[in-house]
Amino acid sequence: MASTGLQHSNPAGSRKAQLFQLRDVYRIYGEEPVAVHALDGVSLDIHAGDFMAIIGPSGSGKSTLLGLLGCLDLPSKGSIKVGPTEITDLDDGERSKLRGNSIGFVFQQFHLIPHLTALGNVATALLYRDLTKSEIHQRALEALSMVGLAERHDHRPVQMSGGEQQRVAIARAIVTEPLMILADEPTGALDTKTAKIVLDIFKNLQDENRAVVLVTHDLEIAEQMDRVVSMRDGKIIADDLRSERTDALEDRFWESASGSKLE
């Protein structure tokens, strides 16, 4: 069932370290009277080890929330803290550094740099960190090993399947050992079998006490997540744990899409 009163709940419990904290966050595009309220007073906590899906129909504010969680955007109003750091107080350089150190991104379309090898793509995340060439090489290779692609390190994206490309993207996301992995429809372009492999990799990351946040339309994927945040009209309408969930996620999705509770 939807729990609209849980917009800033802490379903994971207070024992886990709080990584991200959003309080009363608004993101408004344009000026009144034609302003678009993409996020409308969202509050959310993300803790270490959270394995979370954000679901909701198009236009519900998922992407805007993802952009703010990824420090790729700033709220129009409200507070976003990464650990103790308020990101709205940071300049672009500081925010970039925080993003590089704390967040790993995985995208539906992989977004690998086509002229670089798998190793080169992963190594890109380690640039400008005062690491030696051999350190970068070593760490990138280790990350590729974790996703089972060490032997294909010298292949370019065009020489790899979609699943392999997504695994390279995951290696790129984890190579910096971030606090949180933000994945935007990570299995959207993959077949079921490959999607399962990718999801298993994410589960392993959760075991390392990182937070994994997936934006997805795939309810089968969302069903496997420990925590599901449902959004509608720029608001969080439900945020609960799998163990506490009483209604079918499918019903929840349609509820958020239609704006009314299913009978």
Place this chain on the structure above:
Amino acid sequence: MNWFREILSVAISGLTARKIRTLLIMLGPVLGAAGIVAAVGLNESAKGDVRQTLERLGTNLIVASADGTFSGGEAPTLPEDAVDRAKNVSTVDRVAGITEIGSLTVLPSQGGRDFFRTIPVPVLTSDQNLLEVLDARMLHGRFINGADERNQFRSAVIGHDLASDYQYLPGEIRTIDVNGETYGVVGVIENVDLVPKLDTAVIIPKSSAEEDFDVEQKPTTLYVRATEGNVDSTADALPIAINLGGNEGVTVAVPSDLLEAQGAVDTTLRNILFLMGGLALLVGGVGIANVMSISVIQRSGEIGIRRALGHTKMTIAMQFVLEALFVGVLGGIAGVLAGVGVIYLVSSILGWIATLNIPLFLVAGGMALIVSVIAGLYPAWKAARLEPLETLRLG
């Protein structure tokens, strides 16, 4: 240091990944630098042979001629001791005088009367050191010597062009008919660039000229070599020294001045050509800005992911500026080399002496570099301002 090395390697990999586009971007600085180098270089090469002649001949030869005051209505002559008077000028190094004999008819005397020149052939006597003063050489044979003078031999030395006209072959025993008197040709002088009239002249001994044509031994022209760096002061002093009074009566000329003027690079033309090359470079710069701006749009995904990975706006901007810098460096070098190639090619076809202006290479290469970097600033700024959220198309 790592930061710079890494950004450098990112820029290089960005360029090498898209070779055709990189080559297209590079065309601008290549054509601009090549245009500047070739345009100015060809202008200089066209003058190169004249300048080389000048270097060989020297620029210190002064010609002092009588302009009529000394001899009234007669053919103008200088005083008989004009050579000695000229030697009194301390900056004079060497002097030789000639006496032109007017109204003589010259013909090849043996079997070639049809070949006589329609232009009168100058007949003259000269001091025996004439060739030394003019830095001229014999093509073959010998010059008039003391024995010719002492014995009143009818010996003659002729200029290269006259020998050609009369079809004299080297070493052939030939004679020449000077006003009905037969003179034996003992030598042919090579072309004398600074005194072209000697190329068609006949030089005979003073003693023979006096005997055959009743010529007074008063020189009509003096050839003077001044010591180094004293050409102007010597030219000023010579008329006074020769006429021992005012400036009238002696005309002084420095033949190399004319050649020097011919050989001098036309500064206005050079500047125009330089500007045209610069304009080509400017157009190239606009091309770079254009192609790189399109490239930024095409690479927006790459820029977005780099930003998502924590690369700052400045890093992204630097990457593109460095790409432009590389384009400028490589384009500048390639342009200079292409310009040099054009200079050598055209010079070899037209028979010029290829002249390379090394400082110009640095200027052209430097301009290509500067234009490229400036042209790269706008795309770099544009790349840095790209919002990753817009380029990554989330959700």
